[in-house]
Amino acid sequence: MSLDIQKIRGLFPVLHQEVHGKPLIYFDNAATTQKPQSVLDALTKYYEHDNSNIHRGAHALADRATRYYEDTREAVREFIKARESAEIIFTKGTTESINLVAQSFGRKFIGKDDEIIISTMEHHSNIVPWQMLCEEKGAVLKIIPINEAGEILFEEFEKLLSKKTKLVSIVHASNALGTINPVKKIIDAAHAVGAKVLLDGAQSTSHLEIDVQALDCDFLAFSAHKLYGPTGLGVLYGKRELLEAMPPFLGGGEMIKEVTFEKTTYNDIPFKFEAGTPNIADVIAFKASLDFFKSIGKPAMKAHEDSLLAYANEQLKDIKGFIPVGTASDKVSVLSFNINGMHPFDVGQMLDAKGIAVRTGHHCTQPLMKRFGIEGTVRASFGVYNTKSEIDKLTEGVAQLARLKNK
The missing domain is CATH 3.90.1150.10 (Aspartate Aminotransferase, domain 1)
Incomplete structure (x- = not known):
């Protein structure tokens, strides 16, 4: 075409x-894509007609804003072919999404002498959170080498895998080289030793068809602003069973069911991970960028x-x-x-x-x-x-x- x-x-x-x-x-x-007029119009429309906080209001503006916000969550689910919209968490960007996994999944499920594997071509946002976690927990960070063309050496990756491997966090497409990694092979090999896999999809989601169920990745992180959408907005996809087992990342409003001075019970996913007033306007406008992809x-x-x-x-x-x-x-x-x-x-x-x-x-x-x-x-x-x-x-x-x- x-x-x-x-x-x-x-x-x-x-x-x-x-x-x-x-x-x-x-x-x-x-670094960032430009924004079509439809995204700019969606931002303006929200502030001119629908501006309200979401989920808790009992008035028309709150109802509209909530509906549009959750419509975007469903559009993201469709965009990456997730099983259900509850597996879609809105964050500030890819960096926060990765940090959320490090701070929540990592703190609960990774311990002393456990191993995390990343590659030589990772963005700092997929290196530093794991270094911080390893320092805190006494875990070990291992690195997949690459060849002169900028491709990972898959055989060397297989040698790094063991029963100690708890997580593989790998970039799907390199921001610095453009390299598309063989992530399905990586995921299957990691799962064979019981490890979970996080994909950094900051670059891949704008170019490649993404099907998280077919890939069988456990987490996927990406940003709206690299998808012709607004800045300051990211997505974390996670499998329901993992998200439900993970503790909250931030505490405050929306992520609670009931608060007393003795004990707090937490909300269901995805709200458990969306404390406070979210980036409502940009989430709503993000749907326009996903519609742009669909139109072409x-x-x-x-x-x-x-x-x-x-x-x-x-x-x-x-x-x-x-x-x-x-x-x-x-x-x-x-x-x-x-x-x-x-x-x-x-x-x-x-x-x-x-x-x-x-x-x-x-x-x-x-x-x-x-x-x-x-x-x-x-x-x-x-x-x-x-x-x-x-x-x-x-x-x-x-x-x-x-x-x-x-x-």
């Missing part, structure tokens, strides 16, 4: 501007993004001094690279002067950069509204910069 990219671009007001006197070319989608179809979106990545690789590969970083055979639309002799930050600033927005640095993956012996990379990441003509501009810019240093 061929997409009408110009029509899609017309849905995103922010794209139609100039930066430093040049038309904006936005290639920073792995994720397979068609992925096909377009894959074609952009292939085109960029082909255009850039023969530039003298261009150094790709992360050349896995299976990737989402993330292109990381360096220019020989130039610091990534300098490259980013010079591209910005041409109106091209890329991300530079270590991308919150410092151990991964150390593995490759580099400080960081330039990262161009493509979304559904990007075009090959924009990639041509990127190619021109990179070629020009490379000539300066690689004559």
